[in-house]
Amino acid sequence: MELDKMDENDWKYHGEGNKSLVVSHVQHSRVLRLLKYPSQDAEHTQQRTEQAYRHIHSIVDFSKNVMKPLLGEAYVHSGEVVNLPLEFVRHLSLKVQQERPELRCDKVMDTFSGYALCLPNLTHLNARHFGDHRLPLCVEIKPKCGFLPFSGHVTKECKRKVCRFCMHQHYKLANGKWKRQSRYCPLDLFSGNKQRMYIAIKHLLEEPQNNFKIFKGGQLIFSCTDGAEQQPDLSALAQQLRPHFTHSTGLYKGHLSAKAVLNEFIQVVSSALLSSWNCSRTGEPKKAHPAEGRGYCEASPVHRDLHRNGTNGLSKDSVLGRILQAQMLDNLDIEGIYPLYKRVEQYLEEFPKERSRLQLDGPYNDSFLEWVKNCPEEDDGSVEYAIGKVHQYRVAMTAKDCSVMITLAPCEEDEVLESNLEIQPSKPRLTYSVSILDLDPKPYDAIPYQHKLDSKIVNYYVRSTHSKQELTSSSSLLMEREDRTLVFHPV
Numbered sequence: 001m002e003l004d005k006m007d008e009n010d011w012k013y014h015g016e017g018n019k020s021l022v023v024s025h026v027q028h029s030r031v032l033r034l035l036k037y038p039s040q041d042a043e044h045t046q047q048r049t050e051q052a053y054r055h056i057h058s059i060v061d062f063s064k065n066v067m068k069p070l071l072g073e074a075y076v077h078s079g080e081v082v083n084l085p086l087e088f089v090r091h092l093s094l095k096v097q098q099e100r101p102e103l104r105c106d107k108v109m110d111t112f113s114g115y116a117l118c119l120p121n122l123t124h125l126n127a128r129h130f131g132d133h134r135l136p137l138c139v140e141i142k143p144k145c146g147f148l149p150f151s152g153h154v155t156k157e158c159k160r161k162v163c164r165f166c167m168h169q170h171y172k173l174a175n176g177k178w179k180r181q182s183r184y185c186p187l188d189l190f191s192g193n194k195q196r197m198y199i200a201i202k203h204l205l206e207e208p209q210n211n212f213k214i215f216k217g218g219q220l221i222f223s224c225t226d227g228a229e230q231q232p233d234l235s236a237l238a239q240q241l242r243p244h245f246t247h248s249t250g251l252y253k254g255h256l257s258a259k260a261v262l263n264e265f266i267q268v269v270s271s272a273l274l275s276s277w278n279c280s281r282t283g284e285p286k287k288a289h290p291a292e293g294r295g296y297c298e299a300s301p302v303h304r305d306l307h308r309n310g311t312n313g314l315s316k317d318s319v320l321g322r323i324l325q326a327q328m329l330d331n332l333d334i335e336g337i338y339p340l341y342k343r344v345e346q347y348l349e350e351f352p353k354e355r356s357r358l359q360l361d362g363p364y365n366d367s368f369l370e371w372v373k374n375c376p377e378e379d380d381g382s383v384e385y386a387i388g389k390v391h392q393y394r395v396a397m398t399a400k401d402c403s404v405m406i407t408l409a410p411c412e413e414d415e416v417l418e419s420n421l422e423i424q425p426s427k428p429r430l431t432y433s434v435s436i437l438d439l440d441p442k443p444y445d446a447i448p449y450q451h452k453l454d455s456k457i458v459n460y461y462v463r464s465t466h467s468k469q470e471l472t473s474s475s476s477l478l479m480e481r482e483d484r485t486l487v488f489h490p491v
Ligand SMILES: O=P(O)(O)O[C@@H]1[C@@H](OP(=O)(O)O)[C@H](OP(=O)(O)O)[C@H](O)[C@H](OP(=O)(O)O)[C@H]1OP(=O)(O)O
Pocket: 017, 018, 019, 168, 210, 397, 400, 401, 442
């Protein structure tokens, strides 16, 4: 990429989240990830430029030096910082503005600093495309937190029974963030049990919110649209996916029925999520599953029987296994972390210069990783213990908010990539690669906010389900769970 010859016409809008906007190159397999900030903060440009420079470097350092060793080399692409011509960035910002979803327009793209992250475009497969006319598919899942808190500091009983995602749905709907409730439960996806995973992915398809997207040939073909009130058009999606699932079972009028296409698609996605890079061929792969009782959410629509029989456990080296282990570094819960945060704050009041030794704002280097890895089990009352736990919590928060990208492309028998894996040997031949994105550090200063948000979510959930329960018992309605009637296809 020649930085002095950047032309906005070579780039197009690709997507965005809360903190960054991404554009993709029209020919090369590259994206630029630019920072965003609230439009009211557009002043103080000099300060912004310095902040952006530091922030973007800290994103790369955190991803490369902290998250990559924890999650695995193969899954993480940290990218590199680029300094773009301001003229290019301003034209780019104008160009992409009309494509941005309304719900993201409360923030503006950084057009002052010129700093951005350059990354491989993970919606493409990292290889030549075998001359097959079918475009690669890419599935992006933001799985969120996959376990119930097991900390003795948890005060609200419901947190031990219902997962944060399922509770948060009630709060999000009440605040108008989404129009329709998602029935997805992360604990089913992280269960490692194929039937539970099938149901979790099916629920993501039915209500993707910001947890599920599909790209074809690098173009977004399936996601949640602004203010969507209707269920997404799954027949149209099946039509788009059909060319990749052309083998002979389940043929209807000469081709696979929409249901069969989606069924196969879900199975391929779960296989990719379950596969391991380092899986030993001789012994059983090591499992990463939450201990007894932490892997079942009472609000999940999955039937209880399946819960009971359904923890196969994830291989520790699967992408979900790796993410779950990093998430579980949060073993005190925000209720246990908040008093430790206050201990650190009190210490800093007395010794403000210690902030840098304690690496509260980075640098995110090997010694930061040491804090995370070598934190003692027992609280000895020291500030060092508090810092170790706070750093572990922040790493876990990143793992609870990251996304997984699975890129799939058709291949012939002898075309399985060295660096990628092949799935479904007896079914359509697909080669795939799996990556993890959005591994930005979560700020230390956000801990009080997280503490308040946790109470709001839990209190709202308790109130809303309590009033629903009263209504239900007074009209003696019997709620049947959907999945009693779900038919599973053999894998
Ligand atoms: O707190 P949560 O669980 O709602 O997560 C936030 C996400 O909301 P979600 O519930 O996934 O829709 C939120 O996603 P959206 O903006 O809702 O797409 C962000 O990812 C946010 O992270 P950050 O503050 O931008 O670094 C996330 O905040 P963090 O808590 O991870 O900092």
